[in-house]
Amino acid sequence: GAVVSQHPSRVICKSGTSVKIECRSLDFQATTMFWYRQFPKQSLMLMATSNEGSKATYEQGVEKDKFLINHASLTLSTLTVTSAHPEDSSFYICSASSPDSYEQYFGPGTRLTVT
Amino acid sequence: EDQVTQSPEALRLQEGESSSLNCSYTVSGLRGLFWYRQDPGKGPEFLFTLYSAGEEKEKERLKATLTKKESFLHITAPKPEDSATYLCAVQAYSGAGSYQLTFGKGTKLSVIP
Numbered sequence: 001g002a003v004v005s006q007h008p009s010r011v012i013c014k015s016g017t018s019v020k021i022e023c024r025s026l027d028f029q030a031t032t033m034f035w036y037r038q039f040p041k042q043s044l045m046l047m048a049t050s051n052e053g054s055k056a057t058y059e060q061g062v063e064k065d066k067f068l069i070n071h072a073s074l075t076l077s078t079l080t081v082t083s084a085h086p087e088d089s090s091f092y093i094c095s096a097s098s099p100d101s102y103e104q105y106f107g108p109g110t111r112l113t114v115t
Numbered sequence: 116e117d118q119v120t121q122s123p124e125a126l127r128l129q130e131g132e133s134s135s136l137n138c139s140y141t142v143s144g145l146r147g148l149f150w151y152r153q154d155p156g157k158g159p160e161f162l163f164t165l166y167s168a169g170e171e172k173e174k175e176r177l178k179a180t181l182t183k184k185e186s187f188l189h190i191t192a193p194k195p196e197d198s199a200t201y202l203c204a205v206q207a208y209s210g211a212g213s214y215q216l217t218f219g220k221g222t223k224l225s226v227i228p
Contacts, residue, residue: 002161004158006158032214034215034216042220043202043218043219043220043221044159044202044216044218045218046215046216046217049214049215091156093158093159095158095159097214102146102147102164102206102214103147103149103161103164104149104161104214104216105161106151106158106159106160106161107158108157108158109156109157109158111156
């Protein structure tokens with residue numbers, strides 16, 4: 001149980017284009033989903049917290065107009081990187097938690113490369 | 116501000132050589148401390164949650180313990196397949212009902228056959 005998937009696993013895009021990453025909880029309903037980014041040899045940095053049916057809460061320093069988050073259902077959240085630039089290249093990871101658990105279960109991550 | 120410090124940054128062990136990883140934390144009201152395993156290019160895999168000082172949990176060759184200031188992840192007779200980065204994270208009580216995790220930088224464990 002507690003399986004979270006992400007799609008795509010890898011994406012390469014040109015500077016100025018937008019990229020959408022999907023995060024799905026496969027066997028449980030996730031009232032809360034989290035988006036992280038991880039740079040090489042660094043820890044996970046929380047970008048935003050999203051609750052189903054409401055606006056995401058962004059961490060300080062994260063541009064909400066650049067990183068659009070939608071949590072339209074209890075099993076799906078999407079992160080759209082708008083007008084991507086090379087400095088947005090990173091490993092993006094989502095996690096999900098269910099209403100009756102404090103634990104977060106992570107997806108396999110998406111490697112974004114902006115050329 | 117919640118802080119998590121893991122040590123050592125990297126650890127090389129011979130197969131069968133037991134050791135411990137450390138996670139020191141400062142948090143205003145600990146709800147839970149989490150241990151994850153992360154393989155290269157993959158998302159973290161959940162291992163343990165500890166909620167109160169004195170609590171211990173075990174899974175195969177891994178045992179996690181918790182005090183009021185730190186947590187240890189003990190690895191008994193490790194095998195090469197235990198090689199990974201081990202992440203520690205804390206979750207604090209939040210009036211807004213948030214379940215955010217604050218992560219340490221991890222300990223990269225290499226087990227040599």
